[in-house]
Amino acid sequence: MNRAIRYSSKKALLIALVIGMIPSILGGALVYLKSNADLSGLSATAVKEAARQIDVMLEEAENASDILLTRAGLPCPGNISRQLQELVATYRFLRSTHLAIDDKIYCSSLPPSEASPGTDPNNYLHGRLHLGNQTLTGSNSSALTLRSALNNASSLVEIDGRHIQDALHLIDRHSNLVLEIGRHWMSQDGIIHHASFENYPIASTALSSEKYGYTLYAAYPAGTLLTYMLNTYLLLLVLLLALGLFAGVFTYWMLGRVLAPSLELQRALSADEFTPYLQPVISSTSGKCVGCEVLARWYHPQEGSISPNSFIPLAEQSNLIISITKRLMEKTAQELVPYASKLEAPFHIGFNISAKHFESFELVDDCISFLKSFKPGQIILVLELTERELIQPTRTATRLIEKLHALGVKIALDDFGTGHSSLNYLQLFKVDYIKIDKSFVSMIGANALSVHILDSILDLALKLDLQVLAEGVETEEQRDYLGACGVDFMQGYFYAKPMPVTDFVSKALHHPQKNPALP
Ligand code: C2E
Ligand code: CA
Ligand code: CA
Numbered sequence: 128m129n130r131a132i133r134y135s136s137k138k139a140l141l142i143a144l145v146i147g148m149i150p151s152i153l154g155g156a157l158v159y160l161k162s163n164a165d166l167s168g169l170s171a172t173a174v175k176e177a178a179r180q181i182d183v184m185l186e187e188a189e190n191a192s193d194i195l196l197t198r199a200g201l202p203c204p205g206n207i208s209r210q211l212q213e214l215v216a217t218y219r220f221l222r223s224t225h226l227a228i229d230d231k232i233y234c235s236s237l238p239p240s241e242a243s244p245g246t247d248p249n250n251y252l253h254g255r256l257h258l259g260n261q262t263l264t265g266s267n268s269s270a271l272t273l274r275s276a277l278n279n280a281s282s283l284v285e286i287d288g289r290h291i292q293d294a295l296h297l298i299d300r301h302s303n304l305v306l307e308i309g310r311h312w313m314s315q316d317g318i319i320h321h322a323s324f325e326n327y328p329i330a331s332t333a334l335s336s337e338k339y340g341y342t343l344y345a346a347y348p349a350g351t352l353l354t355y356m357l358n359t360y361l362l363l364l365v366l367l368l369a370l371g372l373f374a375g376v377f378t379y380w381m382l383g384r385v386l387a388p389s390l391e392l393q394r395a396l397s398a399d400e401f402t403p404y405l406q407p408v409i410s411s412t413s414g415k416c417v418g419c420e421v422l423a424r425w426y427h428p429q430e431g432s433i434s435p436n437s438f439i440p441l442a443e444q445s446n447l448i449i450s451i452t453k454r455l456m457e458k459t460a461q462e463l464v465p466y467a468s469k470l471e472a473p474f475h476i477g478f479n480i481s482a483k484h485f486e487s488f489e490l491v492d493d494c495i496s497f498l499k500s501f502k503p504g505q506i507i508l509v510l511e512l513t514e515r516e517l518i519q520p521t522r523t524a525t526r527l528i529e530k531l532h533a534l535g536v537k538i539a540l541d542d543f544g545t546g547h548s549s550l551n552y553l554q555l556f557k558v559d560y561i562k563i564d565k566s567f568v569s570m571i572g573a574n575a576l577s578v579h580i581l582d583s584i585l586d587l588a589l590k591l592d593l594q595v596l597a598e599g600v601e602t603e604e605q606r607d608y609l610g611a612c613g614v615d616f617m618q619g620y621f622y623a624k625p626m627p628v629t630d631f632v633s634k635a636l637h638h639p640q641k642n643p644a645l646p
Contacts (some may be wrong), residue, residue, distance in 0.1 A: 138390065141380035147375020154367035162356045166330035167383045170345035173302040174334040177343050180294040180563040181306065184220040185273060185339055188284040191218055191276035195226055199280030203234030211236040211444050222270060223549045232283070244272060246281055253340045258291075258308040260319050269319050271308070271447035292317035303327055304344040391444035392438065399449050400426050403459040404625035406477060407615045407635040410594065411610045416635050418475025421459050421512070421616060422625045423451065438479070446482045453493050462628035467501055469636055477509035477539060482516045486523060491530045497535065511539045511562065514546030528556050539596070544584040553591060565599020565619070571608045585612050 129343045198207050205224070215236045225233040230246040244250035244257040251257045255271040269288025274281060293306040296315045305324060306313045313391045324344070331346035336404060347355075356364070358364060382466045383629040393402065401423055425433040442448040443475070463470075484490050495509055510531065518524050528538070539560035544567050567584050570577040588595045589612070599607045600619030609617060623635050 141378055142382060143375045146378045147371045150367050150371040150374060154370075155364070158356055158360045158364060158367075159352070162182065162352055162359065163330065165359070166347055166352065166355060167332065169299060170302045170330045170332040170486050173304055173345045174298040174332050177294050177304050177306070177345075178300045178334055178336060179342070181291065181341065182297075182336070182463040183337070184271070184286050184290060187218045187220050188273040188286055189275070191224055191246040191284045192273060192282040192426060193220060195224055195282035195284070196275060196277045196280055199226055199277065199282070202230060202282075207234050208236070220286045221283045222287040224285070227281045227283065229279050230281070234319065236586045238558065241538060246274070246283065248273045248274065248276070250586075252309040256308050256339055256346075258306070258311045258319060259314060260288075269313065269317060273586070280417055284604060288313070288319070299345070301347065301351070303347065303527055304643065307344065308340075325471070333459060341344055362493070367645075372646040373520035388438075388441040389447065392442055392445060392447045393453075395425060396447060396450055396454065397491070398428075399454070401454055401458075402426060403455050403462070403628060405459075405628055405631040405635070406618060406625040407623050407631070408477070409622050411615055417616070417629065418477065420479075420625075422479070423455055424625075439479075443481050443483055446483065449484050449487065449489065452478060452480065452484060454495055456497045460497050463632075464500050466628075466632040466636075467505060469632060471503065471505045474505065475507045475509050475537075477511050478598045480510045480512055482512070482518045485518045485527060487510075488523075488524065488527060488530070490527060491534070492542070494534055497534075507535070507562065511541040512546070512556070513541040514548050514564075517546060517548060517552065518556065520552070525555065543588060550591070553593070554575075558593060560596055560616075561591065562595045562618075563595060563614070564590060565596045568597050568599045568605055568609065568619070569601070572602060572607045583616070585609075589613055610642050626631055 181221075194214060195211070201207050207226070207310060210311055211226070211234060214224050215221045224236045225232045232256060234581070244259060248254035249274070249301050251274045254276070255274055261271075262632045269285040271288065271291055273284045273286070275284075276282075291313055292315070296317075297305060297312065298304060302317070305326075306317055307324055310323075311319055311321055313319050313449070326344050327346035327348045328348040329349065329351050331344070333342055333344050335342045401510060402425075403421045404424045406421040407416040408420060409415065410417045413528060423435045423439070424449070425438055427433050439448065442451050459476065459478075463476075476494060480490070490510075494510075498506060498508055510519060531538070537559040538556055539563045540553065540556075541560045542564040543561045545564050562582060563581075567581045570581045585595070594615045595613075596616035596618060597605075597614045598618045599608065600606050600617045600621045605619075606617060606621055626634065
């Protein structure tokens with residue numbers, strides 16, 4: 128049965144896996160979205176802060192330009208050239224200042240070189256901004272140049288590229304800030320590129336300055352997201368995994384307990400895998416087979432025959448016991464009807480009935496259908512109720528018993544001696560037979576002390592003035608002892624084991640039973 132359960136536990140495993148993955152998938156998706164939002168927030172902050180710093184530099188350059196342009200046209204040597212140098216010393220971001228008339232630089236804070244961008248407005252974005260390595264003073268390091276013009280005069284103010292690099296680099300080293308001016312762009316390492324710029328894919332952000340026309344970009348390379356998730360939300364991810372694992376294991380355990388066996392039993396029922404086995408009941412006086420007990424067997428396709436002790440409790444838990452018993456009654460009738468003439472009337476056929484079954488009037492219909500299969504009076508249907516699980520004396524139960532008795536159905540109290548049935552209970556349920564449990568029968572021949580227990584059980588059963596059957600009779604000694612005590616019927620391996628209906632008809636009915644009471 129355990130392997131049979133494992134067979135259906137594949138389904139349970141699948142369900143548990145799906146449930147176990149839910150916290151990880153949902154949580155993982157949330158962490159993914161949150162990380163994406165975090166990185167987008169970081170790159171947006173980075174471009175804003177870089178724009179603020181670059182604007183400060185450009186405003187400084189603009190202020191310097193305004194002052195320069197008021198000096199345009201005045202002779203360079205002497206006062207103006209000194210003022211140009213003073214401006215560079217006063218404004219901390221400036222590297223050099225230049226004044227031009229009619230596009231000719233005629234005065235500079237540092238000696239100018241011929242190199243680009245010169246004064247040509249075409250070299251400047253919107254005629255105002257230029258980013259490059261070739262500086263006005265010829266030094267081969269990067270600079271951002273602001274060009275301003277007034278009438279025929281123009282000023283050129285250079286911001287040192289190192290300050291731009293600092294703004295890009297120091298704000299957030301990981302966000303890959305880039306400053307783009309026209310076709311030129313500066314990366315965080317301060318290098319100026321002239322190829323077209325392509326941003327990284329993660330959390331890419333761009334901010335264009337309305338005032339100056341430059342664009343700032345920030346983004347993260349592929350793979351950053353995973354690293355960020357692991358660095359920032361590792362504990363949460365581990366917790367989610369643990370939660371998923373717990374949910375999966377718990378589901379598997381729960382399904383293993385409840386769903387898997389009932390699913391498997393349901394499947395077995397649909398596949399008609401339950402079969403009746405019959406065990407003869409022998410009359411102590413005649414030695415003849417006067418009846419049988421029907422015992423369920425489950426033929427599992429992989430496991431073979433499974434004992435009822437393994438699946439009946441599960442069938443009871445899952446309420447499938449009612450359908451299983453119903454099917455057993457139908458099959459027993461179908462298989463036994465062809466041999467009905469060989470059964471000595473009235474032939475007792477006992478079915479084990481669970482307490483659950485006593486809660487529904489379906490039982491009455493099942494008994495009617497069973498009895499209808501045989502000629503009237505040919506069969507006595509016996510319902511065996513176990514003493515281990517006493518039926519609650521509800522209105523339904525008592526009315527059910529009345530209806531059953533009206534049909535001629537008899538009631539046997541199974542496993543007598545193992546439970547706590549009272550005299551009141553026996554009368555209420557109109558018990559007709561008592562079946563002494565095999566655990567007491569096995570005491571015969573064991574030791575003298577335990578036989579006393581059997582004696583008192585037998586004494587009690589016989590005093591109740593009900594017909595008594597002893598089950599689990601395995602030896603001659605047990606049979607003789609019980610026969611001598613006045614037990615009416617015997618059942619046990621000494622006579623025959625439970626067997627399929629066809630074997631029962633060919634073996635148990637035709638062959639004389641071992642009974643010393645007979646000559
Ligand atoms: P039970 O009603 O007490 O049935 C007697 C059990 O004792 C049967 O076990 C039978 O094979 C076994 N038995 C008979 N003679 C001997 C013997 O001489 N020695 C020994 N050691 N055992 C003997 P089985 O068939 O394994 O059934 C076990 C229990 O499962 C039954 O005990 C009964 O409580 C339950 N059961 C079987 N079929 C059904 C069913 O269709 N419905 C319900 N509700 N319970 C069933
Ligand atoms: Ca029984
Ligand atoms: Ca029993």
